[in-house]
Amino acid sequence: MTYRRKEVIGDCTLYLGDCMDVFDLIEKHDACLTDPPYGINLNTDNSRFSGGHSASVSRRGNGVGPAGGKRIFNDASPFDPAPLLPLAKKHIVWGWNNYPDRFPAGACLVWIKRNDEAFGSFLSDAELAWMSKGHGVYCRRDLSNNGITLKRVHPTQKPVALMEWCLGFLPDADTILDPFMGSGTTGVACVKLGRTFTGIELDEGYFDIACKRIEDAYKQPDMFVTPPAKPVQEVIL
Numbered sequence: 001m002t003y004r005r006k007e008v009i010g011d012c013t014l015y016l017g018d019c020m021d022v023f024d025l026i027e028k029h030d031a032c033l034t035d036p037p038y039g040i041n042l043n044t045d046n047s048r049f050s051g052g053h054s055a056s057v058s059r060r061g062n063g064v065g066p067a068g069g070k071r072i073f074n075d076a077s078p079f080d081p082a083p084l085l086p087l088a089k090k091h092i093v094w095g096w097n098n099y100p101d102r103f104p105a106g107a108c109l110v111w112i113k114r115n116d117e118a119f120g121s122f123l124s125d126a127e128l129a130w131m132s133k134g135h136g137v138y139c140r141r142d143l144s145n146n147g148i149t150l151k152r153v154h155p156t157q158k159p160v161a162l163m164e165w166c167l168g169f170l171p172d173a174d175t176i177l178d179p180f181m182g183s184g185t186t187g188v189a190c191v192k193l194g195r196t197f198t199g200i201e202l203d204e205g206y207f208d209i210a211c212k213r214i215e216d217a218y219k220q221p222d223m224f225v226t227p228p229a230k231p232v233q234e235v236i237l
Helices: 019-025 054-059 082-087 144-148 160-168 185-193 204-219
Strands: 005-009 012-016 029-034 088-094 107-112 126-131 137-141 175-178 196-201 232-235
Touching (some): 029 082, 029 160, 082 088, 175 185, 185 196, 185 204
Parallel strands (some): 012 196, 029 175
Antiparallel strands (some): 005 232, 088 126
């Protein structure tokens, strides 16, 4: 079995299955933009939240976050990015600081996740991505996840605007691959920017969420995006 389901929604093709089983079925893409498991065995129980500046004191120890303490698939094992490199001409891969010696030299993207007053209050203040082109360091402060803390559907869900920012570094990349699709944020960004997207996800629950989010993204009026064809489902037995 290579994959369990395949959904085609507009210019997006989504596979439910292990990305290593799907790689042989897809052509080389213009770019790979992905947020893989970091190999850190992340504890998604956010009840240990320590708060930050005075505005967030009321949220200390409040709930277990969007994952309900659920572990992330394959996050307990070291991540090997080598299989990703032949899949696309250019790459942006989040979590670079967790495997810095496994990529060649490149540029660094920095997502600053909180205000200065909250630095050091809980987990990381920022996240890093490796970009295969260039040598600079580029930063973006995006606090939008703070406003949807209890509405996020994936424990490591990135803001759509952050992924749009990433795609801005890849203006000539028409076809985008995300082998660790999660809840489909990269796909939503591709829909909004008129790119062709291929996503792969191992968890069926997140796969279904990604399908729904991408379908909803196509329903939003956008003069640059062609409405999708009727979703097509293919099942491999």
